[in-house]
Amino acid sequence: MTLKSKLCSKKGYIFTYEAVAVVILFVAVFYMGYFTYTHVNLTNQEQKRDLERFEKANLISDMIFKDYLFPSEYYTHDYHEFLEDVAVRHYGFKKIPGSYDPLIVYTKTETLSYYIDVEEYNSSGIGLGDVTDDIPNPDPEYSLRNIYVKEKNLYVPTLLGYFEADQTSQNVSEGEILYFAINGSSKIDSINVSSSLDTNVTFLVNGVPYKSSVTSTEKNSEFEKVLNTYNESSYKSNEIKVLDIQENLGNVTINIYCNDTSTFYILKLKPYNVTLKVDMAQ
Numbered sequence: 001m002t003l004k005s006k007l008c009s010k011k012g013y014i015f016t017y018e019a020v021a022v023v024i025l026f027v028a029v030f031y032m033g034y035f036t037y038t039h040v041n042l043t044n045q046e047q048k049r050d051l052e053r054f055e056k057a058n059l060i061s062d063m064i065f066k067d068y069l070f071p072s073e074y075y076t077h078d079y080h081e082f083l084e085d086v087a088v089r090h091y092g093f094k095k096i097p098g099s100y101d102p103l104i105v106y107t108k109t110e111t112l113s114y115y116i117d118v119e120e121y122n123s124s125g126i127g128l129g130d131v132t133d134d135i136p137n138p139d140p141e142y143s144l145r146n147i148y149v150k151e152k153n154l155y156v157p158t159l160l161g162y163f164e165a166d167q168t169s170q171n172v173s174e175g176e177i178l179y180f181a182i183n184g185s186s187k188i189d190s191i192n193v194s195s196s197l198d199t200n201v202t203f204l205v206n207g208v209p210y211k212s213s214v215t216s217t218e219k220n221s222e223f224e225k226v227l228n229t230y231n232e233s234s235y236k237s238n239e240i241k242v243l244d245i246q247e248n249l250g251n252v253t254i255n256i257y258c259n260d261t262s263t264f265y266i267l268k269l270k271p272y273n274v275t276l277k278v279d280m281a282q
Contacts, residue, residue, distance in 0.1 A: 057148035057280045064114055064276060065152060070101035070269075078183075079131045079162055082265040086179045086237045089228075099155040100274050103128055106135045112142050113279040118156055118272045127160040146280040151273055159268040166261045172268065173251040178240045179267040181228075186260035188227060192218040193254055199247035205240050214252055221254075237265070 071083035087096045102123040105116060128135065158176065166186070172178050182188065193201070195214045203210040208226045212219070228236035242252060256264075 053146075053280045054148065057278045058150065060114075061148065061150040061276050061278050064116075064278070065100075065150075065154075065274075068100050068104050068116070069095035069097070070099035070155070070157060071095065072101045072104050072107075074103050074107055075131050075160075076133055079160070079265065082162070082181055082237060083267065085181070086239075086267060089237055090179070090239050096155060096269075098152075099269070100272075102126070102156065103132065103135070105140055106137055108140050109137055112140055113144065115142050115144060115277045117275045117277070119275070121156060121272050126157055131160045131162065144277060144279045148278045148280045149275060150278070151275045153271050154274045155269040156272045156274065157267060158270045159266060162263055162265045164261055164263055166259075167255065167257045168264050168266065169253060169255045170266065170268070171251040171253050172240070172242045173270070174242050174245045176242055176251075176268055176270040178242075178254060179237050179269070180240075180256065181237045181265045182258060182262040183265065184258075184260065184262035186258040186262040188224055189257045189259050191221045191223040191227075191254060191256050193221045193252055194218045195245075195247075195249055195252045197247055197249055199245055199249055199252075201242065201246070201252050202244040203240060204243055206238055209243075218255060237267075 071080060071087065073080065075083060084094055087094050091097060100116075100118065102118065102121075105112075106128075155177075159170075168180075170178055170180075193203075193212060193214050194216060195201070196216060198213070198215045201212050201214050203212065203221070203223070205221075205223045206226045206228065210221065210223065212221060223240065227238050240254060245252060
């Protein structure tokens, strides 16, 4: 029989070294397990909170994108009627799906817990001031801390305007859409197209495809055959999409000629990458 080492207390209790070692090992294992469990539990709770914040921020982002659909109600009455006709006639809704209205942010008076950025876009050059009664808050304030980012490719206006004239010349790039209507007794005589270099261009006019060889000399497009005209009770907007320009050109020129002075209503849309940054701490 092996003689085991023993410890004796003053009260007469006898412990073996092996028993003490087992107790120490048990306590160490217990605390290691306890701390591991606590750490894992706290980590899981933190991950759950992060996931809940992300889900909340994602829902808030979708709500903000929905609130910023184009067109908003902040445009002048006549121009808003034209924009609404564009949305209903060509998209089936009063607001264009998959769009962004840059005007809305300038109507917010509260400090915003989100920020919207449109890549390579300058809203100051599109004519907002010409089609609105006023812009209440040209410099909105922002408060952003823990940021959640969401990006979408959306249609954004590149030109807004209405004016009196008997003709208009619009430069339209590949992927861009031109909408227009006229208000008055005049009629459209012709729509001509041209470009700085010889090229082939594919258009979609009110849903009808046109392929045209375009040069620096204006050429009748024959788009007039599929145009919506104006009547006394409503605007009838027209849509010209530039689907493809074969040469590496920035744009083609679309010239619209009327037989008399009219009010032209113009809108151009183009897809841009729109980034929304939301404060997850809200």
